[in-house]
Amino acid sequence: MSAEDRDIAGEYVLGTLPHADRIAFSARLKTDPALQSLVADWEARLADLNDEYAPAEAPDLLPAIEARLFPKPARRWPLWLGGLIAAAAVMVGALYLPPILSPDAPTVIARLGEPDAALRFEALHDGEALIVQRVAGAAPPSDRAHEAWLIAPGAAPVSLGLIGAEPLRVPYPDPPQGWTLAVSLEPAGGSPVGAPTGPVLAAGEINL
């Protein structure tokens, strides 16, 4: 670790790092454990200042937040019926199937981009996580990144992370039917402002 990095980590935590430097630093931070601990050290050093933030009553935004994160499945079997079916499935499974069914095989839940587009992405779900990967087209130039966003109807996009050579994997037990997935072109390291800043390269709706 360099003394320079340690000082920059301090400015990053303080919040004063100039915009361009902040973008560059955030990008390095995502993959550099040494930098992450420098930042954690500064967060801990300055944490006592947090006592000066006076608590303010927050409205109960939990329903809205939960609706974003955990959308209800479109329909549900009555509990007893679900139980019966599950029990029957277990019996049938015990008789006929080898016991290797978890996690589920990934299924495609959204296609981002028209079928003939040069750049296309796909979202899959394996019962535990959402997986977003590039299926056609080139990786972005080295100073840019492909960032994936999840957009609830009428809500602001929420970043899921960056899509690199490896597929992006985000724990997400119940993928939300009808929500939009999009990929935008961002500076390396991702959008510095928590919202898309570059052009949308591909988008598609989740269809379970």
Add this chain to the structure above:
Amino acid sequence: MDDPVADLLIRCAAQDRTAFRALYAATSAKLMGVLLRMLQDRHEAEEALQEVYTRIWLRAQRFDPARGRGMTWVIAVARHLAIDRLRARPIATEEADYEHIPDSTPRAESRLVALGEARRIVDCFGTLEPARAAALRGAYLDGLSYADLANRHSVPLNTMRTWLRRGLMALRDCMDGQR
């Protein structure tokens, strides 16, 4: 050390939604306080609060209790989101807004000392020149940029940057020296 917020974050990382509700109950007033003070706008703070908890849920796996306390981590998520939003604002708005920020420094400081907490950082702030300590607080607590702070203290931008970088170094030496 007993850290109930850290326990809740660890359960959130394991997809425990009950823990997420408990986390909201335990931390939302504090995070609302952070966002209101930094963004100076209730509507935007409420919108940001939703985004903060969405991020907390999606990133809970990155929380490492060995590196710090749970409350410090969730406040960091809220502060960084607020700073990103402030920097994305047109500069004129930032300058217009900062006049409204109440300066609660002396009261808060004596309260911290009275609580027996944060004595170290308060002591170390005491070793800095008052104007530099005030600039550091304005940056951390209110999310002020170098430009805001340079205006406020009537010094050139580069001078302000030097103040804050040296201030951080002095704080670090002071605090690490007391360990």
